Amino acid sequence: MDRNYCVKLNDGNRIPVLGFGTYASSPDEKMKSEEITKVAIEAGFRHFDGALVYRNERAVGQAFRAKMADGTVKREDIFYTGKLWSTYHRPELVRKGLEQSLKDLQLDYLDLFIIHNPYSLKPREEFLPMDGNKKLIPDHVDLRTTWEALEACKDAGLVRSIGVSNFSRKLLETILTKPGLKYKPVCNQVECHPYLNQSKLLEFCKANDIVLVAYSALGSQRNKLWICQNTPVLLEDPVLGAIAKKHNRTPALVALRYQLQRGVVVLAKSFNEKRIKENMQVPEGYTSGGSWKQCGKVARARAWESEGPGFQSLLCHLSAVCRWANHLSGLQLPHL
Numbered sequence: 001m002d003r004n005y006c007v008k009l010n011d012g013n014r015i016p017v018l019g020f021g022t023y024a025s026s027p028d029e030k031m032k033s034e035e036i037t038k039v040a041i042e043a044g045f046r047h048f049d050g051a052l053v054y055r056n057e058r059a060v061g062q063a064f065r066a067k068m069a070d071g072t073v074k075r076e077d078i079f080y081t082g083k084l085w086s087t088y089h090r091p092e093l094v095r096k097g098l099e100q101s102l103k104d105l106q107l108d109y110l111d112l113f114i115i116h117n118p119y120s121l122k123p124r125e126e127f128l129p130m131d132g133n134k135k136l137i138p139d140h141v142d143l144r145t146t147w148e149a150l151e152a153c154k155d156a157g158l159v160r161s162i163g164v165s166n167f168s169r170k171l172l173e174t175i176l177t178k179p180g181l182k183y184k185p186v187c188n189q190v191e192c193h194p195y196l197n198q199s200k201l202l203e204f205c206k207a208n209d210i211v212l213v214a215y216s217a218l219g220s221q222r223n224k225l226w227i228c229q230n231t232p233v234l235l236e237d238p239v240l241g242a243i244a245k246k247h248n249r250t251p252a253l254v255a256l257r258y259q260l261q262r263g264v265v266v267l268a269k270s271f272n273e274k275r276i277k278e279n280m281q282v283p284e285g286y287t288s289g290g291s292w293k294q295c296g297k298v299a300r301a302r303a304w305e306s307e308g309p310g311f312q313s314l315l316c317h318l319s320a321v322c323r324w325a326n327h328l329s330g331l332q333l334p335h336l
């Protein structure tokens, strides 16, 4: 398989099957965003997954420009996904949210723009607006009107493709059955790994020509602020370990290849040069035999304490969100 093998989206555009996750969970990693994005480009990554709420799009954009200036890549070689944050769901704010990302990245267009989360928050300066009791302030927006605004962004040439993230089947159906739908979502980006393999959602997406994009495919960054540390560590799973040993690969490569094997586009985050190079291998030579089926059966438990669709439902859990909000507000680093 070509390192930057692409699959066709339902609007005719193409997405590389392996993407680099740019979410930096510590101030230290945030400071490294530009440098590490350059390392990822040099290692061969061409698909980058980012978001306004990650607060490092300026640094990521600077890395793009530096690698374009030295001739390593052209703009058309890069596939960048940006995300519409929940405080920008009102249709009149969608373009504003997008334009902030474009400005930070210093790009003319995004390759893919997705609704980050299906829950809406009151439009405010801060990303996680809270009331006096430290409760998030929701906003009531019909996501179908948000979607129409995304369609307008595509028509305006500001984005090549549009999609969603953290959507359940029911929410996808709300968009797909919208009267006058102009463009279908090209993708649904969700938490997906052997402990939460999303097989039913994947089946639905495939039937509707929607690409499922897997995040936390390596088991997530296990941030102590919102991940219970007693939950099993995916990359230490004995079944993954046995498959890796059998194929003379690492558990991480098995977890990534597992997704490609089942037709899922997969994201991998690493801010470590050695592991970035390793992830770019996602090696050839595996067969779709028993080992891969076994890998699916690793789905013995979810990686964290939550009854909903993984990270998304965890985010909806107020105390975790509040801790996350405090964490984000502590990361107000100067833009590079």
Ligand SMILES: NC(=O)c1ccc[n+]([C@@H]2O[C@H](COP(=O)([O-])OP(=O)(O)OC[C@H]3O[C@@H](n4cnc5c(N)ncnc54)[C@H](OP(=O)(O)O)[C@@H]3O)[C@@H](O)[C@H]2O)c1
Binding pocket: 020, 021, 022, 023, 024, 049, 050, 116, 165, 166, 189, 190, 214, 215, 216, 217, 218, 219, 220, 221, 222, 235, 250, 252, 253, 267, 268, 269, 270, 271, 272, 275, 276, 278, 279, 311
């Ligand atoms: N749409 C959404 O709501 C949403 C939510 C979460 C994430 N995402 C996207 O998905 C991306 C990836 O998900 P994630 O951030 O949860 O992390 P992940 O890809 O599951 O990675 C988890 C951890 O694995 C480690 N790792 C990477 N390669 C490895 C290897 N070869 N061997 C051993 N360990 C390895 C990394 O640590 P080191 O850095 O130390 O290598 C990283 O912290 C994010 O960056 C973001 O772009 C989207």
